Amino acid sequence: MALLLDIATTAALLFIVSAGLFVIFGVLKIINFAHAAWLTIGAYTTVVATKMGLSPWLSLPLAVLVGGLLGAVTEIAIVRPLYRRSLDAILATWGLGVVIVQVITLTFGRDMQMPPALITGTVDVLGLPYSSYRLFLLVAAVIMALAFVLVLERTRLGLNAQAVIMNETLARALGINTSRVRLVTFMLGSAIAALAGVLLTPLSSVDPTMGISWLIGAFMLVMVSGTSVTALALACLCFGAAQVLVSTWISPILGSVTVAVLCAVMLRLHPKGFARG
Template sequence: MQIAISVGIDAALITFSLALAAFGLAIIYGLVGVINLGHGAMLTLGAYLSWYAVDSGAPFFAAVLFAAVGVGLIGVVFEHLVIRHFYHRPFDTLLLTWGFFLVSTEAIKIVFGTSFRNVPSPFPSAIHTSFYDFPAYKTFVAGVTIVLLLATAFVLLKTSIGIKIRALIQNREMASLLGLNIAATYKMVFGFGCAMAGLAGALLAPMLSIDPYIGNVFLIRSFFVVIVGGIGQILGGTLLGSFFIGGSETILALVSSQVVAQVAVFFIAILILRFRPQGLLGEK
């Protein structure tokens, strides 16, 4: 029983960590249709900006905010200068965001070097209970992920901004005829998605050793999360896809090696997409 509880909690914590990493990609891909191959580089930028702020003496949470805002501003500038001209050409945005990844990775190497960096955890201890000791920082990250998902759900479903965004998704031409500023809405969504990628990189940094390719660890998994969960299903799809990719991998690793578990999960994900291309929660 203790083993089952431990595995279940580990799977849940990994699910929320992966959901946090994939959230920015889900927003940009699901709402504006851009396949953002620069997502991994934005995670990496968030991690490095948080390390730089902490190393300069800033408190951890101020560093996280600095990283989110910094990557968000970079995303807004990138969207304004490049992406906004190619929204109707998805293959071109694919290549452009891949180019952003390559340029950003080399810039990170030039500015920060290639040696490993570390961000101290603000909660290094555990939360002790009668049946399990929860890792404090991973539990905090899970809580932040839940709050972000609920806040985004509230904005999309209960606010005028959310109504405008949903109108844009359903019918771009009609939304434009009704007076919605398409360019500004796209810019806002793209910038927010980039900020969430930077926030994820900053919050995940204490769990990992930071190097110029740290975002690559999450890029492929984030794509599987978004596609398996269902494109456009930003909330439920992200959580379900994260559990399938991250949680299932944790469970399968009990009876096999980590590598075999990863291969098995990705193989099953490919089978799901073969027979249900719209994802688990996506509409036909």
């Protein structure tokens, strides 16, 4: 039972961490290497907010704001000029990540920070005490997934984004302002990543390089999922389960690379991943 809960909450966590990257990859077709830095920034937003005496809950909207703003600046200054050199765009976002991590290190030092958690304690699930925070993450992931679907299906932005995903040239020809769609998407993706950073704080240590350890798993999950939310959820569930099982029975260190290895092998053998069956 505890194992099942672990699997469900790990999948939720993977989903939350990958979501921001997924949004950006779907529309802009680039892997945002600054993703790790966005996660870190989100976590440090909590550190700053709680130090100023604000409720840790307030750091959620704050992180969205900070992430969105930084996302806008990044898109305009770095991603847009490299539109036609996609591998260079990846490199530039990675360089940006390095810069951000160094700035955080210079400001806050290398030490681990311990912001207060959003929710503490345990609840009983069928007679088994289980971390209530992890359960909260499960709820958060479900809400996030539903929000994705709603935005994609029910809003103009979502429709425009879908058009850009399918055929950007055609979308532009039809009068959709594709560069605005790209900008908004990048802002959204960054904001979600920063939000994920906040949600990570009680589980992961908060230090300048915290984002890196989450990065590869997120990359690979997004690669196998393509542009489908369902595929992403499914991938998180399958590979999250594999990670929990390997960590429990073999070695936690190897568990941390399970997702990446399985995804890599899967993509080689079945290049479409989860995207189409």
